[in-house]
Amino acid sequence: MPQLGSLIPQGLTIMVVAQAHKLGHVDAVFMGALLQAATLQLGSYNPQELANTASALATQHHAGNAFLDALVEAATLKLGSFNPQDMVMLLGALAKLVHDDTVFTGKLLRAATLKLGSFNPLDVAMLLWALAKLDHDDTVFTNNLLRAAMPQLGSFTPQGLANTAWALAKLGREDADFMAALVEAATLQLGSVNSQELANTAWALAKLGHVDVDFMDALVEAATLQLVSFNPQELANTAWALAKLGHVDADFMAALVEAATLQLGSFNQQGLANTAWALAKLGHLDAVFMGALVQAATLRLGSFNSQDLANTAHEQVLRVIRQLPYCSYVTREHKTDGGLFSIDIAVTSQGGVKVAVEVDGPTHFLSTRQPDGARLPG
Numbered sequence: 001m002p003q004l005g006s007l008i009p010q011g012l013t014i015m016v017v018a019q020a021h022k023l024g025h026v027d028a029v030f031m032g033a034l035l036q037a038a039t040l041q042l043g044s045y046n047p048q049e050l051a052n053t054a055s056a057l058a059t060q061h062h063a064g065n066a067f068l069d070a071l072v073e074a075a076t077l078k079l080g081s082f083n084p085q086d087m088v089m090l091l092g093a094l095a096k097l098v099h100d101d102t103v104f105t106g107k108l109l110r111a112a113t114l115k116l117g118s119f120n121p122l123d124v125a126m127l128l129w130a131l132a133k134l135d136h137d138d139t140v141f142t143n144n145l146l147r148a149a150m151p152q153l154g155s156f157t158p159q160g161l162a163n164t165a166w167a168l169a170k171l172g173r174e175d176a177d178f179m180a181a182l183v184e185a186a187t188l189q190l191g192s193v194n195s196q197e198l199a200n201t202a203w204a205l206a207k208l209g210h211v212d213v214d215f216m217d218a219l220v221e222a223a224t225l226q227l228v229s230f231n232p233q234e235l236a237n238t239a240w241a242l243a244k245l246g247h248v249d250a251d252f253m254a255a256l257v258e259a260a261t262l263q264l265g266s267f268n269q270q271g272l273a274n275t276a277w278a279l280a281k282l283g284h285l286d287a288v289f290m291g292a293l294v295q296a297a298t299l300r301l302g303s304f305n306s307q308d309l310a311n312t313a314h315e316q317v318l319r320v321i322r323q324l325p326y327c328s329y330v331t332r333e334h335k336t337d338g339g340l341f342s343i344d345i346a347v348t349s350q351g352g353v354k355v356a357v358e359v360d361g362p363t364h365f366l367s368t369r370q371p372d373g374a375r376l377p378g
Helices: 009-022 028-039 047-059 065-076 084-096 102-113 121-134 139-155 158-171 176-187 195-208 213-224 232-245 250-261 269-282 287-298 306-322
Strands: 327-336 341-349 354-357
Touching: 028 065, 047 065, 047 084, 065 084, 065 102, 084 102, 084 121, 102 121, 102 139, 121 139, 121 158, 139 158, 139 176, 158 176, 158 195, 176 195, 176 213, 195 213, 195 232, 213 232, 213 250, 232 250, 232 269, 250 269, 250 287, 269 287
Parallel strands: none
Antiparallel strands: 327 341, 341 354
16 A cells, blocks of 8 residues: 555545546545545645545545545635635535535535636536535525526536526526526527436426426427437426426327336336326326336335325326216316315216315315315315
């Protein structure tokens, strides 16, 4: 083992990067000794060395909290000397390592505010992604960042646009003007977008409630050409997004169902539940597919949470009711009292009798015996 204690910060950084990127694996004993030697010299590291070290460790998901705490402490004293790229690299690494230091993140954002004019499109997308992963929502900073980024949206890559939309949705930051500009930029790049970017963009727009029918038509057209490349999560997220936005396209959903049928064994419980919910919401009933979906869900019942179970159960009940000969009209999530309440399924018989069906029972009212503002007891 080399004399690690005699290495200068640059040499230690190079060795950490080499371990992470070039050797293809981590020698735990050597890495431990390397980090121990680095800890003693972190005060002498420059911003780029601190950022590169953190990034290398994040690549291999290899770093103890003690070392990261020491690295963050050293970085705090030098934030004024960090350039935007080093700030983004460091925060992105901490996000990947799930090392959430709210105080440090706040200080980094204050330093970043002074340099917003120097953030390029990649910096913006990566910074928002890191903040979303850390669940760190700073309203003032985010608004300032979006204002600075808006004129650059035409220079964002498809991945940058998709990641930015995803991050804003994750943070719950709806900015109608910014999202409209982002959608305009994304429209021009739909021919270069991959399946993950398509699904993430659709999911983000739905999560934010940003409705743009023309863009969704174009996105669906682009997605149709790539459905064979969609993985289970992407299929489920896309179906959920279309249902959430109320964007009905029967041909696309038929193609999505066909693609999903081939991968049902790889869907997780949330994906199965979200897909079942989406099909019911869009009124796209495919008995064969739903039978296969229910069979796949049955094998995973132990992993379902209450919401997953409710979504799947709703679809099953709806499918059975619609097959009853004496039901002339059946609708899901029926609004009553001017939209104040909703019931899971509303049924009108051939004789005109109206029946309300609450699939999961009166669970919304057990605690207070009062409507929760969204449900009406059936």
